[in-house]
Amino acid sequence: MWRLGFGLVFLMFFGGAACIGSLWIFGLLSRPEPDVRLLPWVALAAGLVFLAALVPGLRVLALPLRDLIDAAGRVEAGDLSARVPERGPRELRALARAFNAMLDRLKANERQRRRLLADVTHELRTPVAVIQGNLEAMLDGVYPADEGHLAPVLEETRVLSRLIDDLRTLSLAESGALELNREATDLAVLAGEVVAAFRSQASAAGVTLHSEVRDDLPLVEIDPLRLREVLANLTANGLRHTASGGSVRITGRLDPSGKKVELSVVDTGRGIPPEDLPHIFDRFYKSADSPGSGLGLSIARNLVALHGGDIRAESSPGVGTTIRFHLPLSVGAA
Known part of the structure; x- marks a missing residue:
């Protein structure tokens, strides 16, 4: 004796942490007992539906990765103003935040480097100018190369030496490379x-x-x-x-x-x-x-x-x- 029954399958598809689709499969069966001959076709249909639903999920993952690749390319070209939009699954948003924080630190370090270069140039200019002026005056015969005129030159070389030592100490201390002998x-x-x-x-x-x-x-x-x-x-x-x-x-x-x-x-x-x-x-x-x-x-x-x-x-x-x-x-x- 043939009796009618029904079957129900419910599938949910996720892209990252977000649900990107669902599928309900409902059908009448000629008898309540499952027909094993239909199982391969049901599996094939479910697989095709899954692949179709997977495409939007891959897009959800691909866009943040493309943003990251584009920003990395700009940084490689020397543009430290590049930033990555925080979108997509939670892990990719965290990666974008970490990447942007790294760029903030790189930009701050670059500003510090340029400021240091400008400051060092300014500090070196005065002693170098004094040394150069005095030596040129002596060579031109404006005044003799005696102790009274050579002493200021020697003092300026000491100023330069102290400045170089101070810069080295400061650089090592700021970078954490200075070893302490406790x-x-x-x-x-x-x-x-x-x-x-x-x-x-x-x-x-x-x-x-x-x-x-x-x-x-x-x-x-x-x-x-x-x-x-x-x-x-x-x-x-x-x-x-x-x-x-x-x-x-x-x-x-x-x-x-x-x-x-x-x-x-x-x-x-x-x-x-x-x-x-x-x-x-x-x-x-x-x-x-x-x-x-x-x-x-x-x-x-x-x-x-x-x-x-x-x-x-x-x-x-x-x-x-x-x-x-x-x-x-x-x-x-x-």
Whole structure:
């Protein structure tokens, strides 16, 4: 006896995380038992429908990939303004965001490179011009090549040498390629050495220079050569901006947390204008009347950061400036 029955198949097709289509297959059967002879034809029909539905899904994937390929080609040609639209499945949107973030960093690095090139060119121009002018004058017989005229030339070569050394240190520190030779260090002794190195300069300028770093501070795991450079840069900066009769002092104490030490260089100089204060750690940033290269504070910030510390400045015009930084007592304690 023949009886009628029915069969129902429901298929959904996805492109990435989105549903791009569905298929309902409904049919009458001559008897409730399945006819195995029909199965290959049903499978073939379902396969053809699946392939037809897959084409829009492939398009959903292909368009974001085409965007990425086009943007990569523009970057290869030197266009860092290229950006990839964030569309398509979630994974491709995340890839587009990462690609755009990479381009933002590349563009920022390129701006920094050009600014550095311009700054270095500006800083080199003055000493090179002085050396060239003096040597040409001596060769032309304008004045003799004696000690009085050769001394300024020698001093300008020292300026160039310091600038080159500073640029190298700063470049290594910013790139993370500067290796620290850490050892347990007595900060009171280190500060005393810096004071001794600048004592004659301070005396000649009529400025009092002394250390107030506590003798009972625990030893700190640092690179003493690099930290001496930090204190030397800060001390030189304080002496440079402090008039006769003023003072510069180095202080040090244990942070209230007990995990860090706090070092400060305090001067009674003319202070820093509020509009300049946020920029004093920027490379080559200096006031119009400052004789320095504008690298000392930037080097200090990067060296402190390499030690896992932080640095900040407080200043009041006409009162003085305090530059304070913290260092962890040991590696990994920050």
